[in-house]
Amino acid sequence: RISFVDEMRAKYGDDFLHVERNIYRRKLADLIAGARIVLAPDHPITPNYWSNRVYVTLGFGGFMLHLYCSGLAEHYQGGQEIVYYHSRADLHDKIEYYLGEPEERRRIAANGLARTLAVHTYTDRCRELIRVVQERI
Numbered sequence: 001r002i003s004f005v006d007e008m009r010a011k012y013g014d015d016f017l018h019v020e021r022n023i024y025r026r027k028l029a030d031l032i033a034g035a036r037i038v039l040a041p042d043h044p045i046t047p048n049y050w051s052n053r054v055y056v057t058l059g060f061g062g063f064m065l066h067l068y069c070s071g072l073a074e075h076y077q078g079g080q081e082i083v084y085y086h087s088r089a090d091l092h093d094k095i096e097y098y099l100g101e102p103e104e105r106r107r108i109a110a111n112g113l114a115r116t117l118a119v120h121t122y123t124d125r126c127r128e129l130i131r132v133v134q135e136r137i
Contacts, residue, residue: 001041001043001044004041004042004043004088005018005041007088008039011092012095017035019031028056028060029060032056032057032060032061032062033060033061033062035062035063036063036098036099036102036105037063037064037065037095037098037099037105038057038062038063038064038065039064039065039091039095040053040054040064040065040066040067041067042067042085042088042091045066045067045069046069047069047070047071048071049069049071050066050069050071050072054066054072054075054076054082055116055120058076058081058082058109058112058113058115058116058120059113059116059117059120059121060113061109061110061112061113062109062112063083063098063105063106063108063109063112064082064083064109064112065082065083065084065085065091065094065095065098066082066083066084066085067084067085067086067091068084068085068086069084075115075120076112076115077111077115079108080108080111081108081111081112081114081115082108082112083098083108
């Protein structure tokens with residue numbers, strides 16, 4: 001993760017903001033709403049792991065670039081609700097492209113927000129957890 005942050009700072013300077021912790025609720029929502037692009041780092045993503053920050057970011061209406069993850073791709077459609085990158089070079093290309101396409105960013109972010117509110121809330125997760133537990137008991 002350190003090399004990711006260092007590379008982003010070197011390339012984008014003050015246009016890149018690294019947020020580590022201690023930002024919650026309204027402050028986090030405002031930060032996401034004000035960001036043109038929210039980046040997910042390329043570590044420690046695996047095909048079966050991604051951060052809950054995806055749901056938080058999209059649930060606050062943010063536009064997100066995320067390393068491709070097959071598990072996450074089952075939750076959000078690439079290019080429609082989130083944008084996936086496949087390498088750091090691809091990430092930089094997509095940053096440049098989407099910075100120049102504000103309407104497309106807004107459309108994708110709105111779709112991600114709608115999908116999150118429709119099927120990825122805590123209520124949805126609790127229902128799914130109860131269903132799985134009931135199946136296995």
